[in-house]
Amino acid sequence: MLLTTSPTAEGSPDMKKIHILDKDFSISITEETIQTRVRRVADKINRDYKGKSPVFVCILNGSFMFAADLVRYLDIQPAVTFARFSSYRGTETTGVVRELLGVTEDLKGKDVVIVEDIVDTGITMKALLPVIKEKGAETVEIACFLRKPGKLKVDLDIKYCAMDIPDDFIVGYGLDYDGYGRNYRDIYTVIDNK
Numbered sequence: 284m285l286l287t288t289s290p291t292a293e294g295s296p297d298m299k300k301i302h303i304l305d306k307d308f309s310i311s312i313t314e315e316t317i318q319t320r321v322r323r324v325a326d327k328i329n330r331d332y333k334g335k336s337p338v339f340v341c342i343l344n345g346s347f348m349f350a351a352d353l354v355r356y357l358d359i360q361p362a363v364t365f366a367r368f369s370s371y372r373g374t375e376t377t378g379v380v381r382e383l384l385g386v387t388e389d390l391k392g393k394d395v396v397i398v399e400d401i402v403d404t405g406i407t408m409k410a411l412l413p414v415i416k417e418k419g420a421e422t423v424e425i426a427c428f429l430r431k432p433g434k435l436k437v438d439l440d441i442k443y444c445a446m447d448i449p450d451d452f453i454v455g456y457g458l459d460y461d462g463y464g465r466n467y468r469d470i471y472t473v474i475d476n477k
């Protein structure tokens with residue numbers, strides 16, 4: 284079987300491990316913690332953008348769950364749009380940055396918040412910032428769900444970040460291993476079986 288989780292009740296020890304393709308993962312951040320941290324980011328954005336209508340540019344595919352939760356905690360009125368800009372295959376960053384697709388909105392004079400699942404090396408975000416600025420955005424800030432400070436390779440100003448995590452590869456809450464694992468409500472860390 285490709286994906287396995289035991290069909291036992293939620294919260295039992297068997298639910299805390301998953302298997303995807305050739306790797307095992309164990310639960311590392313629970314849904315409860317995730318929601319607390321996402322809410323905290325939303326509160327900060329609510330304060331900083333009070334009376335404004337920023338455009339949230341959510342980067343597919345990874346940010347879809349974070350974006351959905353984040354915008355539901357907002358009490359300002361943002362525009363929400365999705366874009367695709369990926370440089371990642373498997374568990375290692377390739378450093379190959381591709382084009383930004385899907386932003387058809389006029390960003391001229393707008394306050395833009397880029398919503399990203401995880402900043403790892405930072406190469407993706409670093410390359411994206413000038414693209415958004417070229418579209419005439421007045422301000423551009425980054426809101427990421429996770430950040431791996433130990434892997435950051437570039438100088439990047441991240442205004443909103445829900446959590447810092449160790450360098451290990453993770454899945455869940457939108458994040459994938461070769462396309463799988465995005466559906467989990469919790470975050471799972473790879474178990475290194477070497």
Ligand code: IMP
Nearest residue numbers: 371376402403404405406407452453458
């Ligand atoms: P960066 O350019 O190295 O910062 O890579 C950022 C992108 O890599 C993210 O948007 C994710 O799609 C992906 N990524 C980085 N670390 C992980 C991870 O631990 N699990 C799944 N995807 C990851």
Ligand code: MG
Nearest residue numbers: 343344345400
């Ligand atoms: Mg991504």
